[in-house]
Amino acid sequence: MSNQAPNEARVIPLRPAAAPDQATAPARSPQRQGPAFAPRQTPPAPTSREPLWRDLVGDVLRRERLAQERTLKEVADAARISMPYLSELERGRKEASSEVLAAAARALGLGLTDLLSLAQDELARSARPRTGRSRTTAPYNGMCLAA
Template identity: 70%
Template sequence: MTDQAPNEARVIPLRPGSTRPTSARPATPAAPPRTGPRPAEPLWRDLVGDVLRRERLAQERTLKDVADAARISMPYLSEVERGRKEASSEVLAAAARALGLGLGDLLAQAQGELVRLTSRHPGAHGRTSTSSSYNGLCLAA
């Protein structure tokens, strides 16, 4: 039976301007097998939100109480606590003050969480970090 289609898939290039025919493309070597999914590093906004929520709950305060004291909206503070919003330093300072913390205290606790979480996973060069040679905090805008 010669009416059957050849056993080839039609490839549509994603980038415009690619004029090479698909049959002329060399076969690409197989990618090396993965050893497992690399855990994603935690986001700073998630860490800061976790610290804010943990501190608020430890003080047995409501979201409304802290939002009112910080003079920010309750829905916005909720979004910050859940890591959905990247809050400005002014908002973080106001939320920290409402909880009786300084901005430095809030950021230091978040940095401690970051070190704790990332020291359990292999670093970028395949080695596990057990301690930080730099015990400070650096933020860039």
């Protein structure tokens, strides 16, 4: 038999009782009731900024165009994209679709694989000084594309 009154609900706490310093904190408003979450942990700030993929690809496009002594207009016309858009790509201001990257690469006499391989080399080069470790295993020569 229960010692509880017949029309009273019994409350079973699902969370441990509040710590003494939380007992004096103001209660949450009724519409904001919900589970208590631990404070969000912010990840430590990286020591150096990793380059963005669009910056690496843009650098490769510009370097290849300048090595061929071609103007933005010539390459943009050959790729059938606008000159301002190609300029934005070279400066890393725009994320290009794979179709646009392939067209820009073809206009420079490269395949999409060549363009991405050169960008991967740039990424590997920029990552090496940051780690400060020498490789003890064979280098990875694969390519990873993410959309």
